[in-house]
Amino acid sequence: MNKSEVLELLKSVTYPGFSRDIVSFGMVDDIIIEGNTVTVRLKIATTQEDKKTAIVNDVKSTLEAAGVFKHIRVELLPDTSTAQASRLDVKSTSAIQGNVKHVIAIASGKGGVGKSTVAANIAAVLKERNYRTGLLDLDIYGPSLPIILGLNERPKITAEKKLLPLERYGMKVMSFGFISGNETPVIWRGPMVARMTEQFFADVEWGDLDYLVLDLPPGTGDVQLTLTQKIQISGAIIVTTPQDIALADVRKGADMFRKVNAPVLGVVENMSGFQVEGEILAPEGRLPYPLSIRFEKNDPVPVDETGRFIVHFELFKRGGGARESERLGVPLLGEIPISQEIVESTDAGMPIVLKNPESSISAVYRGIVNTIEENL
Ligand SMILES: Nc1ncnc2c1ncn2[C@@H]1O[C@H](COP(=O)(O)OP(=O)(O)O)[C@@H](O)[C@H]1O
Ligand SMILES: [Mg+2]
Incomplete structure (x- = not known):
């Protein structure tokens, strides 16, 4: 040797x-x-x-x-x-407090791509499958979890000065927003953000969990790398939009996780096309059936016997996500369209998988969680 x-x-x-x-x-x-x-x-x-x-x-x-x-x-x-x-x-002081079996890290190259929405829905499906689930939003600049979950309480602090997560929809949740308030954007500088994020991460007392879904701060820089180094991540998911998937986004995310030996489960392409659901109203309450409608340049869309239809518009060239993820060797876990339903569920403070389990989007989320279960 x-x-x-x-x-x-x-x-x-x-x-x-x-x-x-x-x-x-x-x-x-x-x-x-x-x-x-x-x-x-x-x-x-x-x-x-x-x-x-x-x-x-x-x-x-x-x-x-x-x-x-x-x-x-x-x-x-x-x-x-x-x-x-x-x-x-x-x-070494910044490990997770509590007994957590699996950590799923959700990352994105930048903010506003729907990372927290994806994280909340994945967590909600895990909870639905009877796993003890925690959800942690580490975005110090733009914490979105309070809005997505409709939560605006202050967490309690234990005698050991640890933060106790709030409970929502059967999940344990924690976000910077619960402490700082949602309105005030934080304008700290880089090193301070890194320190705050690490401190916050270490200060939450989770208790026993099967899954902790970690909504990482946007970006793939030093803050994210230090955070991911500290913990054994069981699986990482990268959220991106179709515009960004072809950019360095996915690659940078995948590289970051590979550096810390965290298995990348795949990519979720969010805001992938535009989906509209509708209903044809027949004056006599009866529709000629079978029926389909056609929007300009789109393939015919089937209408069911009650008059309902879903039409999907591609805003960008189709298949970019699939192609790009294949090239990088990172599986495409699911494509989620821009949808009025998601806007409504955010307004209602309830993840779509709970608010509208019948939706085709909820089915995509359940598929993503199947992949998580199969891999861990
Ligand atoms: N597929 C979607 N369709 C419509 N709106 C969406 C979709 N995904 C996210 N959004 C909205 O976009 C905004 C940003 O999403 P969020 O999850 O907070 O992003 P991030 O955590 O990446 O900053 C939210 O208002 C959310 O409701
Ligand atoms: Mg967010």
Whole structure:
């Protein structure tokens, strides 16, 4: 076994509390192989001794399991890079509070694409399937969850100064908006936003959950990367619109999750075309049947015996989402049109899957949750 093979093995050793490995953190300073003795030199800049011990033990047992070396030595070098230390020590305090089985992260390249709407509906379907479900909106600039769920209460604080999530539609929910109020846009600067987001993330007491749906702040920059590093994400979903899917959006999102070893479940294309539902009113209360109507340039649309029809207009070139996601190797989980029903359900403060379970859009959401269940 040579040096690079040892290094490869050490990639399975993660930093305690992170899904990221010690190699990618730059903690492996040197590997020396002499006969059947291997010496690994580590540079771990943390003030927490238990973390160091855990890593040393993990390195030893990983190399022992390989069964190649007779003597395994791990040396800790003093590390003066305080930047790494403070970064890691901050991160290590920012784990999820509670016993959460699966974390589903919902991301998007920018705001306003419907990320929170998608997150709320996925959470609502999970709850409907009797999973204990939590939903966390981490958008500090434009928290949308209070509006989407019609919630405007202040969360309670425990004796340990942790925030207790609110309950809505059987889910546990938390959003910046519950604390800051919905109206005031926050105008903090970058580093402060990062710190606030991390702090907020760590301050919520979730209790026991099967699923935590994480509505990440929009973007795929440092704030998002640090957040995703901190937790073991079971599956990531990227929300995009047809205009953005061809841009770097999906790729950037997918790259971010791959960097932290989080499996990307796929892409949801939101605002994919425009869907109108309607009803033909016959004066005598009877319709000639079978019947179809045709809108200009669109294929004929069938009308059912009660006179109802759904017509779908493409606003952008069709199939872009499917093509692009195939090219990137990220499955297309579903396409959700711009729809009056979603506007109405937002106004009503109730996810469409609950307000209108019969809708074809609700069926798309249930399909997305099927994929989540199959993959986890
Ligand atoms: N498919 C859709 N059809 C119509 N309106 C939508 C759709 N998806 C989202 N919206 C609306 O767009 C706005 C932004 O959605 P939101 O989920 O808050 O976006 P984000 O969390 O990405 O900023 C909301 O008012 C929401 O009701
Ligand atoms: Mg949002």
